[in-house]
Amino acid sequence: MKTKEEILNSYEVKHADGxxxxxxxxLLKAMExxxxxxxxxxxxxARQSAxxxxxxxxxxxxxxxxxxSLQPPPIVNxxxxxxxxxxxxxxxxxxxxxxxxxNLSFNIRTEGHxxxxxxxxxxxxxxxxxxxxxxx
Numbered sequence: 001m002k003t004k005e006e007i008l009n010s011y012e013v014k015h016a017d018g019x020x021x022x023x024x025x026x027l028l029k030a031m032e033x034x035x036x037x038x039x040x041x042x043x044x045x046a047r048q049s050a051x052x053x054x055x056x057x058x059x060x061x062x063x064x065x066x067x068x069s070l071q072p073p074p075i076v077n078x079x080x081x082x083x084x085x086x087x088x089x090x091x092x093x094x095x096x097x098x099x100x101x102x103n104l105s106f107n108i109r110t111e112g113h114x115x116x117x118x119x120x121x122x123x124x125x126x127x128x129x130x131x132x133x134x135x136x
Contacts, residue, residue: 001041007034039063084129086110087117091127099125107135 002010011026022030040063047058060066086108094106104119104127114135119127 001037002034004034007037080132083108083110083115083117083132087119087129087132091119095127 007030008022008027011030012020012022014020043063043066060069087106090108094104096104102121104121105116107114107116109115115132116135117132118130120130121127
């Protein structure tokens with residue numbers, strides 16, 4: 001394991017007059033390298049202490065698996081969820097004054113496409129998203 005000084009020295013540039021200098025970008029790289037090294041050391045230390053107990057099964061086989069688990073899940077482009085979010089945000093503008101109406105439909109346009117969205121009123125009087133279809 002490298003010390004802080006060894007990591008910093010690997011990013012230093014020495015000028016002709018012998019004065020060492022490190023750029024802000026290189027300093028950030030050095031700090032990230034040290035953080036990852038310390039995190040991996042902590043992971044390995046925890047694994048060793050847990051390994052002393054018989055019958056341990058590890059959740060992560062190695063440090064790379066652990067790091068991959070920390071990444072956020074990929075963003076899924078869910079068209080129905082996007083359309084519902086847009087429709088829910090403007091629903092209030094389309095609620096009819098007539099309390100006897102239990103179905104509501106209006107058109108929205110997003111990403112160059114028009115959609116017709118449908119809402120239904122439940123017995124408690126709340127409107128909820130029912131479905132959508134292409135309006136074109």
